[in-house]
Amino acid sequence: MKDIFDIGANVRLVIFDLGGIIMPIRMEKTAKAFAALGAHEINAHVTASHAHDGIFNLYQNGMISTPDFIVALRKETGIKASDEEIRDAWNAMLHEPDVERLRLIEKISKRVPTVLLSNSNDMHIVWARERMETYRGFEYYFKKTYFSHEVKMAKPDAQIYEYVLRDMGVDARDAVFFDDSPLNIEAAKSIGIDARLVEAL
Numbered sequence: 001m002k003d004i005f006d007i008g009a010n011v012r013l014v015i016f017d018l019g020g021i022i023m024p025i026r027m028e029k030t031a032k033a034f035a036a037l038g039a040h041e042i043n044a045h046v047t048a049s050h051a052h053d054g055i056f057n058l059y060q061n062g063m064i065s066t067p068d069f070i071v072a073l074r075k076e077t078g079i080k081a082s083d084e085e086i087r088d089a090w091n092a093m094l095h096e097p098d099v100e101r102l103r104l105i106e107k108i109s110k111r112v113p114t115v116l117l118s119n120s121n122d123m124h125i126v127w128a129r130e131r132m133e134t135y136r137g138f139e140y141y142f143k144k145t146y147f148s149h150e151v152k153m154a155k156p157d158a159q160i161y162e163y164v165l166r167d168m169g170v171d172a173r174d175a176v177f178f179d180d181s182p183l184n185i186e187a188a189k190s191i192g193i194d195a196r197l198v199e200a201l
Contacts, residue, residue, distance in 0.1 A: 004196050005104060005178070011112050011194075012174040015164060016105060016142075018118035020180035020200035023128060024095040033089035039077035060121045062149040069121075091127045097135055098201050105141045116145040117164055117177075119154045144168070155179070156187035165193075 007014060019025040034042040055072040058064045064072070070086050073079070079086070108114055116138060120128075125147055132138050138145050146164055148154035153163065165172055172192035179185055180200040188195035 004198060005108070007108055007112060007176060010174065011176050013165070013168050013170040013176070014108055014112050014114045015117050015175060015177040015193075016114065017179040017181075017184070017198075018116055018120065018128065019094075021178055021198055022101050022105070022116075022201075023097050023131075024201040025093050026095065027093045030089060030091075030093040033092040034077065034079065037079045037081045037085060037089055039079045042077055056121075060119055060148050061154055062152040066122045069123075087123055090123050094124060094127055094131075096131055099135075101201070102135055102141065109141055109143075113143045113168065113170075114141065115164065115168065116142045116147075117155070117160070118146070119148045121149050125149070155181070155184040158187060158191050161188050161191055161193060 016022065031042050055064070055069060055076065059066075059069040067083075070083055073086060073090075074081075081089070105114060118125075129138065144167070146160070146167075148160070151160065151163060153160045155161075161172075161177075165175060173194075175193050177185070177188045177193050177195040178198050179188070179195065180198050182197060185195040185197045
């Protein structure tokens with residue numbers, strides 16, 4: 001069986017997702033943490049569909065700041081927790097990067113320009129950057145990083161893939177993309193990227 005991470009000789013760009021591909025995500029831990037703070041209806045914000053509507057959609061697309069998101073989260077969930085408690089609960093879903101996966105990316109990045117493309121938000125990326133310092137930082141593995149809240153667009157919209165390709169000066173047919181979301185994979189395929197679905201860590 002062909003290795004899903006086998007990169008052909010003609011590939012000019014490799015794109016990796018972050019959550020589920022490099023860092024395991026356990027959304028139920030955030031749901032549990034918020035429940036412990038007395039939150040109501042928190043599952044509406046941490047389920048698989050949470051990123052496509054409501055305040056989280058605004059947050060991951062960089063349309064509201066972290067302080068505004070925290071205020072809105074308090075209002076929608078009824079919690080009275082401190083900012084620090086909310087940050088800790090929000091980041092509870094995140095886990096340390098998978099060392100074997102980082103080794104694989106390091107190997108690939110020595111042959112082909114490699115970038116990171118993630119639907120994320122400020123609180124998560126602050127946490128992720130701090131953890132990645134132990135592993136030499138994102139910059140060691142990736143030529144560039146594209147986070148939805150910074151570029152103000154998100155997967156599966158075609159425009160974010162097109163943005164990355166333009167920025168890197170690469171045609172879709174010369175790029176390979178790894179993600180754990182079938183929706184994101186199909187969107188990338190629709191514009192000609194060799195998109196490969198990877199089982200989430």
